[in-house]
Amino acid sequence: MTRTTRIVSVLLLAVLPATAFAKELPRGPQYFHPPSQSALPHGKFGALVRQGRRIFMDTPRYAARYAGDGLSCQSCHLDAGRMPNAMPLWGAAGEYPKYQARTQQVVTLGERMQQCFIASLHGYAPPRDSETLLALEAYASWLSTGAPQRTVLRGAGLPQMPRTGHAPDPIAGRRTYEDHCATCHGDGGGIRNPKGGYAVPPLWGADAFPHGVGLGRQSILSRFILANMPQDQPGTLTPQQAKNVAAWIRIQWREPNPRKGLLGWLP
Numbered sequence: 001m002t003r004t005t006r007i008v009s010v011l012l013l014a015v016l017p018a019t020a021f022a023k024e025l026p027r028g029p030q031y032f033h034p035p036s037q038s039a040l041p042h043g044k045f046g047a048l049v050r051q052g053r054r055i056f057m058d059t060p061r062y063a064a065r066y067a068g069d070g071l072s073c074q075s076c077h078l079d080a081g082r083m084p085n086a087m088p089l090w091g092a093a094g095e096y097p098k099y100q101a102r103t104q105q106v107v108t109l110g111e112r113m114q115q116c117f118i119a120s121l122h123g124y125a126p127p128r129d130s131e132t133l134l135a136l137e138a139y140a141s142w143l144s145t146g147a148p149q150r151t152v153l154r155g156a157g158l159p160q161m162p163r164t165g166h167a168p169d170p171i172a173g174r175r176t177y178e179d180h181c182a183t184c185h186g187d188g189g190g191i192r193n194p195k196g197g198y199a200v201p202p203l204w205g206a207d208a209f210p211h212g213v214g215l216g217r218q219s220i221l222s223r224f225i226l227a228n229m230p231q232d233q234p235g236t237l238t239p240q241q242a243k244n245v246a247a248w249i250r251i252q253w254r255e256p257n258p259r260k261g262l263l264g265w266l267p
Contacts, residue, residue, distance in 0.1 A: 003186055009239075014212065019235070028097045029155060030154055030155075031084045031153075031155045032084075032090060032091075032101065032146075032147050032153045032154075032155070032156075034082050034088075034090045034143040034144070034145070034147075035142065035143065035145050037080075038222055040053075040142075041142065043202065045138065045142075045228070048134060048135050048138040048139075049135075049138045049139050049142045051131070051135040051138075051139075052135035052136045052137070052138050052139025052140070052142075053080060053139050053154045055073070055083055055132060055135055055136055055139075056072065056073040056074055056077075056080060056089070056139060057072060057073075057080055057238030058072055058138065058196070058197050059071065059073055059074075059076075059121060059197075060072065060197045061195075061196050061197060062132075062156035063117075063126065063132045064119050064229075065124070065160065066121070066123045066125070066132060067117070067123045067124070067204065068122035068123030068124070068201065068258075069121055069122045069200070069207045069208065069210070069255070070190070070197060070198050070201070070206075070208075071120065071121055071202075071207065071208070071209060072197060072198075073089075073116070073136075073203075075193055075201035076120065076209075076224075077089055077160070077244060078228060078231070079132030081139075081140070081143060081256075082143065083228070084154070084155025084156075085155050085157075085158060085159050085227040085228065086158075086191035086224070087156075087157060087158065087224075088144040088155065088156060089139070089143050089144075090111065090139045090140070090144045090156075091152075091153050091155065091156025091157065092112070092140065092152070092156070093109060093140040093143065093144040094134055094144055094147050094148065094151060095147045095150070095151075095152065095156075096107075096109035096112060096152070100232040100239065109137060109140060110128060110133050110137055113133060114128075114133065115136070115161045116127065118258055118259070119210070119212060119213045119257075119258055119259060120209055120210075120213045120214075120215075122209075122210045122258055124180065127206055131266070132220075138144050142193050144178070158223040158224055158227060159223060159226070160223070161219065161222055161223050161226060161239055161242070161243070162239045162266075163205075164238075164239050164240040164243060166240055166243075168218060168243040168246065168247035169243075169244045169247065170224070170243055170244065170247040170248040170250075170251055171248075172241075172244045173243075173244030173245040173247050173249075174193060174248045176237070176241045176244055176245050176248075177245050177248050179256055180229075180230050180233075180236070180241075180245075181230060181245065183199075183230070184200045184230065184232075185200055185202070185203050186200075187202075188202060188203045188205060188208075188249075188252055189202045190203070190205045190207070190208075203249050203252070203257055204249065204252035204253055204254050205252075205253065205254065206254075206255060207252050208255075209254065210254055210255035210257060210258060211254060211255070211256055211257040212256075212257030212260065213257075214259070216254075218243070218246055218247065218250060220248075221238060221246040221249065221250065222239075222242045222245075222246035223242075225242040226230065226248055227244055229245075
């Protein structure tokens with residue numbers, strides 16, 4: 001890709017909405033299909049669901065008092081939390097309450113969302129009775145309409161990474177990043193939305209996810225990349241390329257782990 005082509009592509013992306021390149025939900029009985037946006041409910045519940053969707057799509061704007069970095073829930077849970085194999089919100093709602101090995105506790109969906117605000121968004125946990133948390137829970141509940149409860153649905157998490165026989169190579173990952181990822185994410189700083197937040201999320205720096213979160217782990221980030229990136233051409237990277245790109249992203253600077261206090265700079 002030439003420098004001129006890349007610049008033109010980035011300028012084009014800057015004026016498009018964040019969902020412009022969202023691939024359609026896979027069709028067929030193998031995946032759960034959440035309600036369409038046109039089926040949003042009315043009344044007080046509908047108003048709460050709509051607010052939850054707004055917060056999910058643009059967290060720094062609609063939950064500013066709790067958000068710390070420049071990311072939104074949508075940055076990791078693609079297509080407004082609807083995308084299979086991208087940690088969809090409908091895949092999580094039916095699993096909670098569930099045991100969490102890291103904390104050795106049974107946590108509710110609301111408590112898990114509070115953890116996301118603290119860690120992934122590097123912010124503050126909304127109170128349990130706050131409109132922010134109630135709206136997000138309502139949105140998750142509505143997206144899960146018709147989904148079986150206490151069941152791990154297909155596409156609810158991330159697909160497994162095939163064995164490649166080779167360790168991740170961050171130097172090779174840099175080349176793959178420049179060829180396939182820089183068009184959208186630029187130098188890792190993403191593309192800002194003129195209205196606030198990011199049209200394309202940053203991958204490192206002060207506004208990206210900090211150390212200590214799920215996507216900061218090699219195994220999870222590589223699986224996310226393999227299944228969903230590049231977002232306009234998902235599935236075009238090989239498993240080894242996905243591992244390499246994840247390794248390159250992980251060694252870049254980012255904020256410390258908010259769970260570790262003074263030890264937060266440790267990965």
